[in-house]
Amino acid sequence: MNTIRKRLSFNLLLAIGAITLATGIIVYFWSKSSLENLFNTRLLSNADTLINLTEVDKSRIEFEYENEIMHNYRTNGSEFFEIYQTNEKIIAHSPSLGNLHLPFILPDSNEPIYNNLKLPDGRIIKTATIRYSPRYEDSNRKNNENLEAVLVIGSDRKQLDNSLAAIKLVVIGCGALLFIAIPILVNFIIKRELKPLQQLADQTSKINVNTLNLRITANNLPDELLPIATRLNESLARLEQSFEHERRFSSYVAHELRTPIAELRAIAELIIQYPDTQTTETDRDILNIALHLESIIQKLLTLSRAERAELQINTEEINPLQFISNICQNYEKKIKRRNLSINLKIPPDLTLVADSTLFKSIITNLIENAVDYAPERDEITIEINSENSASTFKISNTARDLTQKDIDHLFDRFWRKDTVRSPSSHIGLGLPLTLSIARILGLELSASLNSNSKIVFTLSNLKTVADELHPVS
Amino acid sequence: MRVLIVEDSTRLREALSTYLRRNGLAVDSAADGDDGLFLAETNQYDVIILDLMLPGIDGISILKSIRKSNNKTSVLILTAKDSINDRVLGLETGADDYLVKPFALEELLARVKALCRRAYSDKNTRIIIGDLEIDTVARKVTRSGKVIQLQPREYALLEYLARRRGHIVTRTEIEEHIYSDENDVMSNSVDSAICVIRRKLAEANPAPIIHTHRGLGYELSIK
Numbered sequence: 001m002n003t004i005r006k007r008l009s010f011n012l013l014l015a016i017g018a019i020t021l022a023t024g025i026i027v028y029f030w031s032k033s034s035l036e037n038l039f040n041t042r043l044l045s046n047a048d049t050l051i052n053l054t055e056v057d058k059s060r061i062e063f064e065y066e067n068e069i070m071h072n073y074r075t076n077g078s079e080f081f082e083i084y085q086t087n088e089k090i091i092a093h094s095p096s097l098g099n100l101h102l103p104f105i106l107p108d109s110n111e112p113i114y115n116n117l118k119l120p121d122g123r124i125i126k127t128a129t130i131r132y133s134p135r136y137e138d139s140n141r142k143n144n145e146n147l148e149a150v151l152v153i154g155s156d157r158k159q160l161d162n163s164l165a166a167i168k169l170v171v172i173g174c175g176a177l178l179f180i181a182i183p184i185l186v187n188f189i190i191k192r193e194l195k196p197l198q199q200l201a202d203q204t205s206k207i208n209v210n211t212l213n214l215r216i217t218a219n220n221l222p223d224e225l226l227p228i229a230t231r232l233n234e235s236l237a238r239l240e241q242s243f244e245h246e247r248r249f250s251s252y253v254a255h256e257l258r259t260p261i262a263e264l265r266a267i268a269e270l271i272i273q274y275p276d277t278q279t280t281e282t283d284r285d286i287l288n289i290a291l292h293l294e295s296i297i298q299k300l301l302t303l304s305r306a307e308r309a310e311l312q313i314n315t316e317e318i319n320p321l322q323f324i325s326n327i328c329q330n331y332e333k334k335i336k337r338r339n340l341s342i343n344l345k346i347p348p349d350l351t352l353v354a355d356s357t358l359f360k361s362i363i364t365n366l367i368e369n370a371v372d373y374a375p376e377r378d379e380i381t382i383e384i385n386s387e388n389s390a391s392t393f394k395i396s397n398t399a400r401d402l403t404q405k406d407i408d409h410l411f412d413r414f415w416r417k418d419t420v421r422s423p424s425s426h427i428g429l430g431l432p433l434t435l436s437i438a439r440i441l442g443l444e445l446s447a448s449l450n451s452n453s454k455i456v457f458t459l460s461n462l463k464t465v466a467d468e469l470h471p472v473s
Numbered sequence: 474m475r476v477l478i479v480e481d482s483t484r485l486r487e488a489l490s491t492y493l494r495r496n497g498l499a500v501d502s503a504a505d506g507d508d509g510l511f512l513a514e515t516n517q518y519d520v521i522i523l524d525l526m527l528p529g530i531d532g533i534s535i536l537k538s539i540r541k542s543n544n545k546t547s548v549l550i551l552t553a554k555d556s557i558n559d560r561v562l563g564l565e566t567g568a569d570d571y572l573v574k575p576f577a578l579e580e581l582l583a584r585v586k587a588l589c590r591r592a593y594s595d596k597n598t599r600i601i602i603g604d605l606e607i608d609t610v611a612r613k614v615t616r617s618g619k620v621i622q623l624q625p626r627e628y629a630l631l632e633y634l635a636r637r638r639g640h641i642v643t644r645t646e647i648e649e650h651i652y653s654d655e656n657d658v659m660s661n662s663v664d665s666a667i668c669v670i671r672r673k674l675a676e677a678n679p680a681p682i683i684h685t686h687r688g689l690g691y692e693l694s695i696k
Contacts, residue, residue, distance in 0.1 A: 258553035259482055262574035266488035269578045274495055285484045 005194055012186050020178050024171045031167045039160050043128045044112065046072075047153045050081055054091070054134040056147050061085060061134050063092035070094070078156040080125060086148050102152040107131040117154065124161070127154035196221050200229065212240035245412065252414025252428060256296060260289045299429040303413065306436035313355045313440065317465055320384055320393075321346040323356075327364050328382075331371045338376045345383035351465040352391060358437050362445070363393075365430045366457050370397040384462070391462040399455035407455070410447050411435045474589045474629060475499040475517070475650045479509030479535065480524045480551065485574075489522065492578045493585070497612060497625035497632075499653040506530030513539050517649045518546050520588045522581075525552040525563070533566055540567035547588035551576070586610070593636040600635045603695040604678055607635050616677035626651060627670050630663075634683065634693040643690040667691060 053064045063083055072079035073094035082093035082102040093101065100119065107113050112128040119125060130151045203216050215236060216229040267285060271278045305311060321344065328335075328342055335342065352359075370380045374397035381396045409415045414428040438445040444460045476498050480486040483504065490500045501516065503509035506529035513521055513535065521539070525532035536548055549570040550563040560571050569591070570584050586609065590598070600607040604617045612628055614621040623631060629651050634642055644663045652662070671683055684692045 254555070255553045258555075258574040259485070262553070262576065263482055263484040263488070265575045266485055266492070266578055270488050270492050273578070274491070277491055277495075289484065 004197070005190055008190055008194075009183075009186055012190070013183055016182050016186065017179075020175060020182070024175045028168055028171045032164050035160055035163055035167075039126060039155070039157065040112075040114065040128065043126065043153055043155055044130075046079065046081075046155070047112070047128060047130050047151055050083070050151055050153060051130070051132050051134070054083060054132075054149055054151075056134050056136045056145075059145060059147065061091050061147055061149050065092065072096075078158075080127075080154040082152045084150040084152070086131075086150060091149060102127055102154060104150065104152065105129045106150060116157070123156055123158065125154040126157045126160070127152055196225055200225055204232070207236065209243065212236060212243055248415070249413050252412075253300075256414055256428065257293070260292050264289045296429070299433060303429060303433045303436060306433060306440060311358065311437070311440055313358065315353050315355055318352045318354055318356055318359065320350055320352050320391075321348050323360070324363060324367075324382060327360065327367055330364075331367060334371050338371070338374070340371060340374055340377070341379045343379055343381045345381065347384065347386065350384060350386060350391065353463045353465060354441060358441055362434050362437055362441075362443075362459065365434045366395050366459075369430065369457075370395055374398055375400065386464060389464070390460065391464055393459040393462060394456055396450075396454045396456040398453055399449065400453050402449060402453075402455055404449055407447050407449050411445075474519045474585075474633070475501070475653065476585060477509070477512055477516070477518045477521045478502040479506070479513075479521065479527065479532070481505060481527050482524075489578075489581070493582065494653075495625065496582055497629040498585070499626075499629065499651050501653045504528075506532070506535055510535045510538055513544065513546070514542065517646075519592055519650060520585050521546055521548045522551050522585070523548055523568070525550060525554055525559070533562065536563070536566045536568060547592055549581075549584055549588060551581070600632070600638075602635060602638050602693060603682065605635070605674070605682055607632055616674055616682075619677040621673050621677060623670065623673060627666055627673075630666050631670055631693075634691060638693050641686050641690045641692045646690070 049069060050063075053066060055062055055064065061083075071077070073081060073096050075095045075098065077094070077096035080094050080096050080102060082097065082104075083091040084104050085091060086106060088104045088106075090101070103115075103117070105113055105115075107129055110131055112130045115127045115129070117125050117127055128151075130153070131148060132151060133146060133148050136145075200216060200221065203214070207214050215233045218226055218229040218233070221229055264286065267282055267289075271282060324344065324346065328344075334340075367380075367382070374380055378398045381394070383394050385392050385394075411431050412428075413432045416428045435445050438459060442461060444458075446458050446460075448456050448458070450456055474497075476493055478486055478489050478493075478500060480489065480502070481504055486502050486504065490502050493500045501512055501518070503512050506527040508529075509521075509523070509527065510530055523532045523535060527535075530538075532550065532552070536550075539546065539548065547569040548567065549572060550568045551572050551574065552559070552563075553574045555573040563571050569588055572581060572584060590609070598608065598610045600609065606615045607613075609632060614623055614628065614631060630647060633647065633650055647663050667683060667685075671681070674682060680695075682693060682695065684694065684696065686692060
């Protein structure tokens with residue numbers, strides 16, 4: 001019962017059933033009332049005729065029997081009447097009654113009193129008892145004399161009862177038909193109208209960790225379900241991206257750890273099998289592998305802390321020209337060896353406000369990448385542009401092997417261009433770590449590839465001293 | 474057997490080279506893709522152990538290049554990439570075997586030997602020629618039931634001749650398969666080694682089994 005379809009069917013059937021039953025009852029009783037009224041009207045109309053045939057002559061009430069209009073009151077007729085004086089003395093009665101008498105009731109007013117009677121022969125008749133004043137022959141009327149008579153008129157109600165029985169049969173028949181048809185129709189309509197919801201449920205149930213690439217087809221969905229499908233698809237896209245990111249990360253971690261472990265294992269197995277191969281150099285190798293693994297783990301931990309924003313920030317004023325020149329000096333030997341040149345375009349009087357340790361970590365990583373990956377004899381351009389309240393740092397170098405697709409993965413943990421191994425000191429954690437630190441500092445770090453095959457790293461939102469002293473209100 | 478190792482990790486490359494040499498294989502090595510491809514195209518190797526992620530030309534490109542030039546040398550891919558897609562790509566590009574890092578040296582050696590046997594269409598690990606029996610797994614040589622003690626290179630030379638039994642093998646072929654580029658092969662190195670092997674075999678049975686074909690080379694057979 002815990003499905004929308006079943007609950008909707010149950011409630012609809014209950015509601016429609018109740019309405020149908022009520023309608024049937026109303027129809028029957030309304031029809032009965034109408035027929036009874038019609039019957040009564042006819043009875044009263046006949047009564048009027050009989051009343052008109054009653055007159056007072058010489059203080060005596062007389063009934064003038066007219067054969068022409070009395071054919072229904074003949075013996076074995078279906079109409080009956082009996083006229084009484086108020087003292088219950090019978091004035092006249094119809095031949096159709098034979099020896100029978102209709103019961104005398106003296107009404108309090110001129111309003112007719114209706115009754116149903118069962119005749120000895122089994123017929124059921126409806127009677128109207130009417131108290132009335134017969135007309136006087138003007139010449140015969142004594143002063144203030146007002147004689148009254150009581151007319152009891154009846155009619156066989158067989159036809160009325162037959163009609164009512166037929167109506168009852170039709171109402172019950174229709175009710176039975178609806179009782180069968182409505183559940184079928186309700187089920188059919190609900191099933192058809194809830195089909196999009198069922199399709200949505202079917203499509204959603206097919207989605208799991210391994211099928212995150214599936215999307216909900218929104219083509220034939222009704223307006224009510226469209227936002228659900230759209231949001232679901234958006235969430236799926238984000239989830240797929242996130243899973244893919246994690247899957248890639250796991251793969252990269254495994255890959256980065258496999259080579260040093262393979263080295264360690266090979267050296268160890270070699271030494272065990274051939275002890276004479278153990279030298280100071282192999283011992284140093286083992287130590288260096290351990291240090292390399294430690295470095296990977298350390299960087300992963302730092303990255304994790306940076307991503308959880310657990311790094312402490314202490315801002316201070318920095319002269320970027322001097323700051324960056326000092327960092328570049330650390331790479332002087334490598335720059336000379338690779339015939340690289342560095343072009344610094346930084347205003348000498350510019351002062352930035354940042355956490356010097358974290359800012360240094362960002363700049364060092366970007367410069368180290370440029371120095372290691374730029375082709376020999378390349379020029380590395382470092383510039384800072386100040387505009388209004390923000391400064392932007394840019395570093396660019398030639399990167400012929402990179403494509404736009406690679407740029408999208410540059411900040412993925414452990415990502416390195418797949419086909420070509422980069423210098424061994426890089427393990428693919430520098431840029432994601434740099435990005436996380438930049439975010440902690442409220443900076444924006446992005447990478448782009450320009451038409452000259454130059455990769456440009458842009459660090460924006462750098463605060464200047466002027467901003468700090470004269471904040472915009 | 475002559476093997477080429479193309480691996481950018483110096484430590485792994487050196488450990489592998491030492492281990493394979495100690496097991497009687499002639500080993501050349503390259504630290505990047507360019508050198509690896511040059512050596513693969515220049516020399517004749519029985520097996521090439523190839524890393525996929527290399528500085529310069531990557532492993533898959535080297536493999537494609539080798540196969541394109543109709544070089545049928547067996548290639549064993551040795552890589553940290555373990556996904557099904559990578560394995561399928563490597564094997565479909567023309568690799569004969571695929572081993573994921575980290576690995577056991579013994580397993581690598583067994584796979585290299587299996588590839589060598591396949592190269593000589595010989596699935597048997599025991600070579601029997603008359604009363605000479607060579608167990609290529611245990612690297613044990615017996616003649617007339619007597620164990621013959623051989624140096625690794627002598628063993629490699631005898632196994633190479635035995636695998637090509639009944640055929641004349643030239644000195645150049647022996648040099649190419651038994652000696653690596655790192656060995657300075659003297660003009661009479663092969664002759665000297667043959668001489669030592671003959672002497673050691675004659676101690677068990679004086680009947681000659683390695684025959685010299687003047688100006689052509691050597692043949693291992695029972696005549």
